[in-house]
Amino acid sequence: MTAMTVVSRRGFVAGGACACAFHGGSAAAADARIAPASMTALAPPGFRPTDTDERGIWHASERLEEEVSSSELLVKSPAVQRYAKDVVDRVMGDRARETRVYVVHDPDFNASMAPNGMMLVHTGLLARMRDEAQFAAILGHECGHYLRRHSLQQWRDTKTKSAIMAFVQAGAAIGAGVTAGIGGDGRSWIDLADSINGSLALSMLRFGRDQEREADAYGVKLIDTAGYPPEAAGEVWAQLIAERRASAAARRKKYRDRSAGALSTHPANALRLADLSASSRELRDVVVTGRRYDACKARWNDAMAPIRADLLAEQVRLNDPGASLYLVNALAGDGWTGLLRYNEGEAYRLRDEAGDAARASAAYAQAVALTDAPAEAWRAHGYALLKQGQGAAGKDALSRYLAARPAANDAGMVRFTLAQ
Ligand SMILES: [Zn+2]
Structure with a gap:
């Protein structure tokens, strides 16, 4: 484990460096919304890098994926794993074959996409979504990062090179022998979780504001095309803001947008919500003959039924009573x-x-x-x-x-x- 870049999960979260940073941040007023229609794929179908550095990153992602695919953190239900992949497939359309999806136990609201098409979905994301369309909206955002080749784009930013090297080294260390430690002692899978989170967060998945904005725009476009109501993306942000308010209120703190500041890499939650709402209205205005939207709520509830108890237990155990009670009451909206x-x-x-x-x-x-x-x-x-x-x-x-x-x-x- 010595060569591994280990970052404690709590430290990683506290740093706000989550893979797709659904914690928000601030943005300058001049930042303009990106029109969903302008988003087209930069990675051609079946893309594989030829550049040496890019291949290093790709290789590290593949090793990480090998580890993830046999991790203790994976949600045990094959039906849940298959369902997540089905939704990604619907969102990716004719490029569905390029992605693999792994649902992992982690109560944080997050998902991430590695450059080789490996997507991680946290149980904390599943716990918060109210229907399949909302789930698809987050997956669509991740697919947007992938299709725009954001992680490889990050590589060219010299400021992140050392972080990328850490990721490559972590992947090499995992490939070299951490597997042998799995099951050998009780701590190894926790270390693995740390290494996955740490290495992903430290590296290319810490996208910049412009990339987040592109992924948002692309994601809305993808779910709209897949037949999910595009408003679902905005709903997720509205819920997130409401949950954060409830969480802060329970701690007798004033709600503030996390990591809001001039140096933040992410658009503010409220701004994102406004942009996503405008984008969904724009898509709704384009009349596509015969398009029928369906949020697929019943299918979502059925798919989550086998793990609903686990999802709630993981959240409640965090002892963030404001957020937990908000979530329980929100779900009770259906009875x-x-x-x-x-x-x-x-x-x-x-x-x-x-x-x-x-x-x-x-x-x-x-x-x-x-x-x-x-x-x-x-x-x-x-x-x-x-x-x-x-x-x-x-x-x-x-x-x-x-x-x-x-x-x-x-x-x-x-x-x-x-x-x-
Ligand atoms: Zn993102």
Whole structure:
């Protein structure tokens, strides 16, 4: 691991250097929106670099991809992996074969695209999207970077050469022997996650403002062509801003656009939202005979159903109660479920401010009243009742948890409680 460029995940996030920086930044007033119609591919179909330096970057990406494809971080559900690839295929159209998609466990709202067509989708992105069109909007943005060859373009910017070298070295180190460490000790996959995030962030995926603006414009065009309502891109930004406000408010902080400043590499969230909205109106004005838009909400909900519990658990565990409660309430716009109520309770329990214990137990009680309550809701409800001195009802709830999860990690502890 010594040759690897390891950056801790938290440090990486705190630095705002996420791969596609859905954290926003600022932009000068003079920056103009790019018309979606003006976006055409710079990378020809089946492109492979011939330049030595570009081939180095490409090779590093391929080694990284080998590692990612067998990583412990991959979401285990083949159906979810296939679904993400299907949506990318729809967005990429006749160039679908050039990309591979990997959905990885990471609660941050992010996605990234390496120059060789490897796309990483974080579970934190899946957790936040409300329908397939919104998901496609982010994937379309990533495809925009790819089709415009942004990462190779970055190479020519001498300022980033040292960072690119770090990426190439990281790829070489991964290829050389980190694989041997996977599974050997418990820490290696965490190190791998760090190296993936760190090396991607440090290098070519830290795009500049103009590139982000191009990717935004290209992404809207791609989803429009694929038959998704182009407004979906703006919706994602509006949601992100609302979530950040809720997160800040819960910490009694004033919301401010992260990394807003003269040196920021990214357009401000509000400006991006305005540009994307203008672009979608522009696309809507172009009458294409027979075009039908569909946000594919039902398909999205079906695709996420097997991992929805994991997505929520990952988010709630971050203990960012403002963001978590915002998300739970947003999803409850389609109707409260036992799973959502349970996670609402968990968010309050973790926040642990005055009155939160009562809020949490009320949420657990509401969760178990719904037919689809997860087993964990019964456990939480049971312990909450015991705390309130309702022994019989509490033990009854804990028994229901054990009946559903007899082999749970904490089953022994719960049995011990029941025996008291
Ligand atoms: Zn981007």
